[in-house]
Amino acid sequence: QATCSLFTCPVGFKPKPSETVGNSQALCCEAVACPTNSKGEDVAKGCSCDAGFAGSVIAIAQSPYYQNGCTAVKCPSDSEGTDVPTGCTCDAGFSGSITASSATPFFTGSCEAVACPKDSSGKNVPSGCKCLSGFSGAVLAIQAAPFYTSTCAPVACPSHSTGKDVATGCSCDAGYSGSITASSKSPFYTGSCDAVACPKNAKGVDVPSGCTCKDGFIGSVTASTAAPFYTTSCTAVECPAHSTGADVVQGCTCQAGFTGVIAPAAQGYSGKCTAAECPDHSTGNDIVSGCKCNAGYFGAVTAKIGAPFYDGGCTAWGCSPGTGSQCQSCVEQSKRSQADHCATCNEGFYIDEPGCKAMAADQKCGGATCAKSCEGDKCGFKCAGSLFGQEECARDCKGLQCGSQCIGGNCASACQGRECGYTCQGTECARQCDGDRCGSHCSGEKGSEGHCAYQCKGRQCGLHCIG
Numbered sequence: 001q002a003t004c005s006l007f008t009c010p011v012g013f014k015p016k017p018s019e020t021v022g023n024s025q026a027l028c029c030e031a032v033a034c035p036t037n038s039k040g041e042d043v044a045k046g047c048s049c050d051a052g053f054a055g056s057v058i059a060i061a062q063s064p065y066y067q068n069g070c071t072a073v074k075c076p077s078d079s080e081g082t083d084v085p086t087g088c089t090c091d092a093g094f095s096g097s098i099t100a101s102s103a104t105p106f107f108t109g110s111c112e113a114v115a116c117p118k119d120s121s122g123k124n125v126p127s128g129c130k131c132l133s134g135f136s137g138a139v140l141a142i143q144a145a146p147f148y149t150s151t152c153a154p155v156a157c158p159s160h161s162t163g164k165d166v167a168t169g170c171s172c173d174a175g176y177s178g179s180i181t182a183s184s185k186s187p188f189y190t191g192s193c194d195a196v197a198c199p200k201n202a203k204g205v206d207v208p209s210g211c212t213c214k215d216g217f218i219g220s221v222t223a224s225t226a227a228p229f230y231t232t233s234c235t236a237v238e239c240p241a242h243s244t245g246a247d248v249v250q251g252c253t254c255q256a257g258f259t260g261v262i263a264p265a266a267q268g269y270s271g272k273c274t275a276a277e278c279p280d281h282s283t284g285n286d287i288v289s290g291c292k293c294n295a296g297y298f299g300a301v302t303a304k305i306g307a308p309f310y311d312g313g314c315t316a317w318g319c320s321p322g323t324g325s326q327c328q329s330c331v332e333q334s335k336r337s338q339a340d341h342c343a344t345c346n347e348g349f350y351i352d353e354p355g356c357k358a359m360a361a362d363q364k365c366g367g368a369t370c371a372k373s374c375e376g377d378k379c380g381f382k383c384a385g386s387l388f389g390q391e392e393c394a395r396d397c398k399g400l401q402c403g404s405q406c407i408g409g410n411c412a413s414a415c416q417g418r419e420c421g422y423t424c425q426g427t428e429c430a431r432q433c434d435g436d437r438c439g440s441h442c443s444g445e446k447g448s449e450g451h452c453a454y455q456c457k458g459r460q461c462g463l464h465c466i467g
């Protein structure tokens with residue numbers, strides 16, 4: 001019998017041992033299975049590469065009776081892995097998938113770069129994304145959906161500014177100047193809000209912490225968000241009543257006749273100008289309304305600016321008693337109308353208002369009824385009764401200076417004439433006298449019995465009498 005050693009198998013078939021009896025393909029040849037990474041019934045009938053493998057399986061006559069060209073396809077771009085058959089994973093930042101296929105290019109699917117997420121900018125995640133200006137954080141590529149992690153968050157408005165966040169906009173607070181601009185670099189904004197200094201005519205650290213008008217000014221300073229970032233109404237206070245000057249700040253001077261000091265103070269001024277009092281020996285409400293020298297003094301008081309707030313003054317009328325025509329005694333100060341105003345005269349002299357004149361020899365008389373009912377000029381002039389006060393000195397006399405300077409109980413009682421009983425002394429001193437200056441300066445007895453110039457008639461009748 002023939003053996004298979006004489007039979008040649010077709011390509012893709014493996015010969016059976018040569019001693020095998022037979023002379024046909026069926027008896028002498030064995031079909032070769034498809035090799036690794038391929039599939040099919042056998043090599044002779046044809047094998048195709050598995051999905052993810054590229055190439056082909058070719059039947060040959062020599063062992064192993066095929067050429068296996070199936071090679072694993074590498075993972076495509078933007079993916080990683082050993083090869084397609086063992087599996088490919090999209091790179092970080094890429095979305096998609098790679099699936100092995102038997103058709104060229106032996107895989108399906110792709111890895112697509114993921115766009116930069118919200119609040120970031122850039123070409124795509126794999127190329128790199130940066131948080132938008134005004135946002136802090138970072139965008140990192142990963143392989144799990146959504147294929148990135150993002151910590152981009154809006155930055156809060158910085159100190160002294162107001163707004164939702166830097167990205168949407170920040171405005172400087174009232175009283176601050178400056179601006180805030182979003183940036184991509186830490187601290188993710190540029191600029192600042194700086195406190196505005198207190199304006200002219202105001203004092204304080206700055207507008208936000210509070211400004212007040214300087215001394216001598218009135219008004220207020222209020223912070224604002226619009227340039228110059230404050231509103232102010234600080235205005236110099238006008239000089240107050242009774243003072244002159246541009247305003248309190250530049251200085252105010254009390255008017256003539258007024259005393260006081262006006263000084264700048266918070267919200268205005270301190271002090272006031274008040275009318276100065278009348279000076280010594282004068283009378284009046286004050287210097288401004290007018291001062292009049294007291295009786296017995298002469299001069300004038302005129303208002304002026306500055307201490308003592310007046311010019312002039314009131315000087316006492318002087319009087320120096322002496323001999324001869326000088327005064328024997330002077331009228332008290334408050335009754336003087338000029339210098340050397342005499343109250344009494346020396347022996348041999350008589351009052352000739354306001355001084356003393358020499359008396360004629362025939363003008364002198366004396367006795368209990370001295371010049372009683374006499375008539376004539378200077379009748380009973382300077383007569384004198386006894387010291388007991390019962391005399392009728394110049395009683396009922398008539399004439400110029402009748403009973404002038406007489407002394408006695410009824411001194412010049414009911415006398416008539418100019419200066420009748422002038423400076424007489426007695427209980428009934430110039431009682432019912434009639435004439436200009438009748439009984440002027442007369443003196444009666446002390447007490448309720450005196451009738452000094454009682455019912456006298458005439459200009460200055462009874463002037464300065466005592467009784």
